[in-house]
Amino acid sequence: MLKKDGVSAFMIRMWRNTFWGWLAMAVIFSTAQAAVPGSIVGRAEIPPALSAILQQQGYVSLYQHQPTPAGSKPLSAEETLVYLERVVGAFPPATRHGVIHHKARAFLPRALPVLKGTGIALVNDDPYDHTIQVHSLLKPAWQISLKSGNQPYLFRPLQADEILLSCGAHLKSEGFLMVLQNPFFVTAGKDGSFSLKNVPPGVYTLKAWHPDLTPRSLPVTVFSGKESKVDILFEKVRYAP
Helix, strand or coil, X not given: CCCHHHHHHHHHHHHHHHHHHHHXXXXXXXXXXXXXXXXXXXXXXXXXXXXHHHHHHCEEECCEEECCCCCCCCCCHHHCEEEECCCCCCCCCCCXXXXXXXXXXXXECCEEEEECCCCEEEEECCCCCEEEEEECCCCCCEEEEECCCCCCEEECCCCCEEEEEEECCCCCCEEEEEEECCCCEEECCCCCEEEEEEECCEEEEEEEEECXXXXXXXXXXXXXXXXXXXXXXXXXXXXXX
16 A cells, blocks of 8 residues: 555656656647648739730840741749748758750740759650750750650759750740759749748748749748748840830
8 A cells, every 4th residue: 555655756747757758749639730731822924014014015035036927925933933042951852853845936835944963865756866055054955955855855954043045946946944942932823923831931932924024023921821922023125025
């Protein structure tokens, strides 16, 4: 039979164990709550005046003036790429190659976003050869020879970069490979709407990129389990006519 002092000591130990147990559970629960990701939603908008500049005064491709074909469509917001500039963490690249086709004097898609480390395949769908000029922000330009009916040209960019592809034979043929640091990126819809999901809570720089327009950078704060709304208005064309 326990003595009185022994009973008291036993009760104290039980209380302490229970207290620290509940405290540990509270900490775990609060940490889990804090780790709940949020999201960023919004709309990228291209003012009609910017479309008018390129439609009426000519299109500037590869830093040279080129006439705009009659009946060309206005700029499309669905070419807008929205992404977070830097996110802490290590992100494994995609296991499948990103593919860019060159066909009928055009790169398809015109802009391809990929996570750094992802393999890229350049494919020539034309019945004739192409010499592709590759312009990187990180190193000097180089050339790729794409033979008709040949195997794709494969490479793997390991650093975040903006890579411009152009064809030596077709001046207005250009494509963009956007190599990004993290997987939090999305291409806007036809109306410019976008949604970035499962974003860790934190303060970020949100970037909006378009092949024909000067990129925009906006601060955004993502709260745990909340939706942050950010609308983006482009202000300038990329290459002034």
